[in-house]
Amino acid sequence: MKKLIIFFGFMxxxxxxxxxxxxxxxxxxxxIKAIRxxxxxxxxxxQRWSFFAPPPQTNDRLYYEFCNEKDTVSFEVLKPLNxxxxxxxxxxxxxxxxxxxxxGSISGITDGLREEYKLYKFKNCNSNxxxxxxxxxxxxxxxxxxxxNHTKTLINYGLVAADKKLNLKKFDKMRFTIxxxxxxxxxxxxxxxxxxxxxxxxxxxxxxYTTKKWEK
Amino acid sequence: xxxxAQLTDYLTRENHFKNYLSIFRIFLCLLIFNKMVDLWGNISxxxxxxxxxxxxxxxxxxxxxxxxxxxxxxxAIILTxxxxxxxxxxxxxxxxxxxxxxxEIYFLDFYISPILNGGDNLLQFALLxxxxxxxxxxxxxxxxxxxxxxxxxxxxxxxYSIMIHLCYxxxxxxxxxxxxxxWFNGTAVYYILNLERFQGPFSYLVKDNGFITxxxxxxxxxxxxxxxxxxxxxxxxxxxxxxxxxxxxxxxxFMMIFDFEIFFISLYGFFFTxxxxxxxxSKVRKLEYWMRRKFFSPKLKPIIQSE
Numbered sequence: 001m002k003k004l005i006i007f008f009g010f011m012x013x014x015x016x017x018x019x020x021x022x023x024x025x026x027x028x029x030x031x032i033k034a035i036r037x038x039x040x041x042x043x044x045x046x047q048r049w050s051f052f053a054p055p056p057q058t059n060d061r062l063y064y065e066f067c068n069e070k071d072t073v074s075f076e077v078l079k080p081l082n083x084x085x086x087x088x089x090x091x092x093x094x095x096x097x098x099x100x101x102x103x104g105s106i107s108g109i110t111d112g113l114r115e116e117y118k119l120y121k122f123k124n125c126n127s128n129x130x131x132x133x134x135x136x137x138x139x140x141x142x143x144x145x146x147x148x149n150h151t152k153t154l155i156n157y158g159l160v161a162a163d164k165k166l167n168l169k170k171f172d173k174m175r176f177t178i179x180x181x182x183x184x185x186x187x188x189x190x191x192x193x194x195x196x197x198x199x200x201x202x203x204x205x206x207x208x209y210t211t212k213k214w215e216k
Numbered sequence: 217x218x219x220x221a222q223l224t225d226y227l228t229r230e231n232h233f234k235n236y237l238s239i240f241r242i243f244l245c246l247l248i249f250n251k252m253v254d255l256w257g258n259i260s261x262x263x264x265x266x267x268x269x270x271x272x273x274x275x276x277x278x279x280x281x282x283x284x285x286x287x288x289x290x291x292a293i294i295l296t297x298x299x300x301x302x303x304x305x306x307x308x309x310x311x312x313x314x315x316x317x318x319x320e321i322y323f324l325d326f327y328i329s330p331i332l333n334g335g336d337n338l339l340q341f342a343l344l345x346x347x348x349x350x351x352x353x354x355x356x357x358x359x360x361x362x363x364x365x366x367x368x369x370x371x372x373x374x375x376y377s378i379m380i381h382l383c384y385x386x387x388x389x390x391x392x393x394x395x396x397x398x399w400f401n402g403t404a405v406y407y408i409l410n411l412e413r414f415q416g417p418f419s420y421l422v423k424d425n426g427f428i429t430x431x432x433x434x435x436x437x438x439x440x441x442x443x444x445x446x447x448x449x450x451x452x453x454x455x456x457x458x459x460x461x462x463x464x465x466x467x468x469x470f471m472m473i474f475d476f477e478i479f480f481i482s483l484y485g486f487f488f489t490x491x492x493x494x495x496x497x498s499k500v501r502k503l504e505y506w507m508r509r510k511f512f513s514p515k516l517k518p519i520i521q522s523e
Contacts, residue, residue: 054396152270
């Protein structure tokens with residue numbers, strides 16, 4: 001009986017590692033053939049080990065805009081948050097949680113945007129210019145983001161952040177903009193006064209936080 | 217068949233990791249307790265129905281455990297985990313408590329997914345393997361010194377799973393890196409240290425230094441690719457572990473990634489034998505005895521002399 005259990009234990013050990021290695025290798029033909037089993041594997045034994053491979057080559061910016069019929073106030077939140085984390089260093093647990101939540105939501109929206117745009121461009125933009133294609137895509141993509149949990153998270157944070165800076169009752173609409181600032185190329189790292197290119201990735205529609213409705 | 221019999225005998229005759237498993241048990245409890253303290257302070261952001269983070273539905277919604285119910289009881293869940301940790305710390309409940317802890321952490325991770333990183337991912341697996349280990353030989357209310365052959369077999373296989381998983385993580389992450397241009401041409405560490413999210417207060421010292429960033433880019437890839445092979449060779453073991461400690465401490469200091477690095481370093485303890493840990497612990501006891509004699513005994517003597 002003991003030998004049977006040991007044999008069974010060895011088999012389970014080998015099978016477990018065989019399956020783990022199979023499903024965690026980089027994407028390949030064999031994995032794609034077994035994709036429905038991969039979903040089952042990921043449900044219970046999810047693991048992803050591609051740390052910084054590759055690392056991003058841009059820094060994110062998250063701008064919030066609050067406005068009413070007369071005034072508009074805007075502010076950026078990620079740079080001050082990162083500065084706070086740096087200042088607090090070992091005591092930065094709270095700021096780090098906020099940073100991770102915001103970064104996760106930003107990635108959720110921008111990764112979805114990139115994937116959807118590739119498909120949209122392939123299906124709809126054979127003869128159109130890139131600019132026209134991007135505009136048409138954003139007009140169709142942006143309304144879909146309103147129901148995403150990532151968007152709700154960013155709206156929630158915007159209201160909390162704004163509450164500390166301005167009187168929310170004076171305004172009624174808000175929107176957020178995600179952009180990226182490029183890191184200077186390695187070869188230009190020692191150049192002074194280098195101009196960092198900022199590109200807008202996504203801008204939401206206006207959200208009326210008093211009526212809790214999106215405006216077109 | 218001879219080799220298999222030898223292997224079976226090796227795995228069944230004793231718990232080859234009994235010293236470090238007990239230490240690791242205590243470390244795990246303290247690490248997870250620290251996480252719970254951080255989570256408690258961030259319930260309003262992450263684990264509240266009125267919190268900032270908007271939760272998607274997950275696996276447990278399909279089983280009738282609604283996200284809003286979990287969020288309403290998040291404090292109770294964290295307190296339950298803390299109680300489990302307390303019991304496991306003293307070895308009460310042993311493997312059942314370890315199993316309960318694994319299930320609790322597995323469940324909680326679905327609701328705190330935005331703040332999880334690779335260290336949390338590997339921690340989940342380490343907890344799963346830990347369920348099968350005999351980690352109660354020392355530092356418990358009632359030490360368990362005798363184990364059956366089957367118990368030793370599963371415990372040793374579980375620890376080897378922890379070690380193999382660490383090796384595999386290093387290898388696969390190194391493998392992914394070889395596919396990325398910035399790792400291949402030696403500039404990856406420059407770009408990582410210039411990411412504002414991961415810039416610690418000391419990053420400015422090295423982030424734009426071409427020599428240091430190139431050296432550490434290649435050193436990281438080589439370390440990760442070769443660790444899984446060389447760690448099992450005695451001649452390379454110590455130098456690899458020391459290199460790994462410096463790598464992870466560097467990430468700790470320069471990139472402000474804390475728990476992840478400490479957890480990875482903690483797994484290195486499994487690569488030392490029971491005899492080596494016995495030697496190390498005997499040195500610690502000698503040092504403790506010397507300190508007691510030096511700092512406490514002199515204070516006692518005058519009181520006795522005056523009486």
